[in-house]
Amino acid sequence: MTPAIEAPPDEAALADLIRAAEDPLAIEGNGTKRGMLRPVQAARTVSVRALTGITLYAPQELVISARAGTPLPEIEAALAERGQHMIAEPPDLTWLWQGGTQTLGGVVAANLSGPRRIAWGATRDHLLGVRAVNGVGEVIRSGGRVLKNVTGLDLCKLIAGSQGTLAVMTEATLKVLPAPEATATLAIAGLDADRAREAMSVGLGSPYGISGAAFLPVEAASWLPDLAGRSATLLRLEDFAASVSYRTGRLREELARFGEVEVIADEASRAIWRSVRDAQPLAPETDHAVWRVSVRPTSGPGVLAALAPRGVRGFLDWGGGLAWLAGPADEATHAAVVAAAMADGGTWMLMRGPHALRASVAVIPPDPAPLARIGARVKAAFDPKGLFSPGRMRAGAG
């Protein structure tokens, strides 16, 4: 059964709806990420898709505000027109599920970040302000439109990544930056994961401002030209053209001991990182589950190695710190992914899987007991009626 989606035309109507609601609501934008995490237990679905439009864009002040339902491509296009970009490079993962166009609110609520996260921070790091409706229908603001603001508790960070379970975001303000004049990718073919991780550490530990560091094992690299069945270790530079050219030269020398360094420029480089950003190299089987595991960068190769015997394939971003994984969609495999993440004290997220699996396993790590108790009280502090997306992150909770 697909329940009808209610899409209030403005913030006030959304607040009225929430004030009157007594039973759980599944909160979404365009619903592209419905297949992520746990299935929400709610009879009604409320969407912010009718709240659209850029409400403020001041390129000289490096800020943009838009209503939560604004399609992300619209924001990216507006920024590109003024030579700017989203700093955390949020991925478009919609292809993992049923497609569609994701919204700004969805990206912020899921705190999704792309390859640039390793150098420039996550989406939540650039969230300057939000407007949101809490569970009793009050419009609350946190943060603002200025770049530095420590006034009061930072509810922006709490709402970012809360997957719509604390408050319904109606508007978000983000810091943006000038898009780089030039970009280049340094590629080394044929390294194993450990050696690749070393090469990425050398790059990320250099003074040259590496803004992306990924390792694609052989099967994840087959779409790249000229690799002839070898793995790919990729390091990205983004800067003024003269800097990219100078830094490429220096890094080539520093990386020479790992093998021949090929340089891929501008548009070809951008295409590679779009693909890495969107987890395309994962190329999962149709019936495979997909996980995202965040560990310390040096542990990424170990995660791949531990899971390979179980038929789990993947690749590494964030210098080894982010493992994208695909494999059999069953509880045993999920338990193995969890064990691999926990072995390093890292985190996991079930990004895709059949309904039954998503409903029965821990799709993200549990909080330690004292925080779980506090977390339940924080949830109630926002949403005392327990309206928003129950079960989205954890069984029986928000």
Added chain:
Amino acid sequence: MLAQLEPKADVLARRDAIVAGLAALLPADAVISDPLRLRPYETDGLSAYRQVPLAVVLPASTGEVAAVMAFCHANGVRVIPRGAGTSLSGGALPAADAVVIGLMRMNRIIDIDFDNRCAVVEAGVTNIGITKAVAEDGFFYAPDPSSQLACMIGGNVNMNSGGAHCLKYGVTANNLLGLTVVTVEGEVVRIGGAHLDAAGYDWLGLLTGSEGQLGIVTEVTVRILRSPEGARAMLAAFPSLESAGAAVDAIIGAGVIPVALEFMDRPCIHACEAFAHAGYPLDAEAMLIIEVEGSIAEQDALLARIRDICAGFGPISLKVAESAEQSLAIWKGRKGAFGAVGRISPDYLCMDGTIPTSRLPDTLRRIGEMSEAYGLKVANVFHAGDGNLHPLIMFDANDPESFHKAEAFGADILKLCVEMGGCLTGEHGVGVEKRDLMTVQFLPHELAQQRRIKSAFDPDWLLNPSKVFPLETV
């Protein structure tokens, strides 16, 4: 005088028993209750406000902090975390019925991991201490508040401290990976770690900048970064606030993000020049210090570009440092700005609002008008790239009327910042100083929402009382 919560009479009455209870948990030299020895803890960087606490404890480990918290919780005793006591907003101001938990003995660097570019340090390690520990290997810890020689990372986390270089590197929140926190009940919780992304609620983000309202931070995992090949500054002086403001906009509009972009007005230029003899142009109404990073050639290219942009706005002078020494000289005046103002005025209040950068000239003109109306001088120095203002209001603390005027002037400046679309505090925190102005920025139900979150962590409101939230609404 500043209003504080009414001290709990029952706690004051049990003072000796509470001190004895604390003494049973900690080494003898870690509990201070002698009135004379409590005096150094009566204030912080906002020295206009003073209050001797009930006792001070100096735990040396997370376990000791947990024991103290469990004891205080069981006895209904309020607690106040304190690092180096450099808060400019009174964030560590004691209360008569409260125990101050001083974290300065927790000053160990626990782990440095260059491969994963992070370090685990205790809350009492100084900000500069982190950089010093990794500098030999070419790394640094990015946030650099002016007090970085003294201030401690635990305090930086609690206030989400910034610095001159956050235009490029972000503030404290953007440079943290994990925390160890002791809850009000005395439980130890680890949040985050060496990995980049949390799953679930962003506790790390919420705790950062929470001003000691939610828990006691005892250990911090910070990101460390490889230092750039080099850095160099230039100085651009302008005949008006407007032309300097327009130059700032044009630099950023051209896609150049300097690593630092500092703005000083005429009174500040004069104070700094008299103090540091940095060669600042005394005929300028406004001056920018702009710093870029990279190799020498990269620095040259960026500085040439910025110079060209500034040249379009009728500058009085443009001076590009030719060497690291000249660069240091340019910075010398700016870094000594607070001391320089202290030299020409017996006392000053340092404000910390943020405004949208497009409102800079407007805001500075309004501050100038207020200065005349109040009859108090003000010097402006601030981080222009991010609109974070630091007006220094000069007054005489020996004259109560002068102090009250300075407080009122400061409040008017912060209200102006909110009116301009900005906020009360960019990096110093609310503390006690801006507590009663919170209603200027937030509506009552918004403050109530924040208070409910505070209550979720600290149901009895024992943590850092009388700070952040206006008293009448507690």
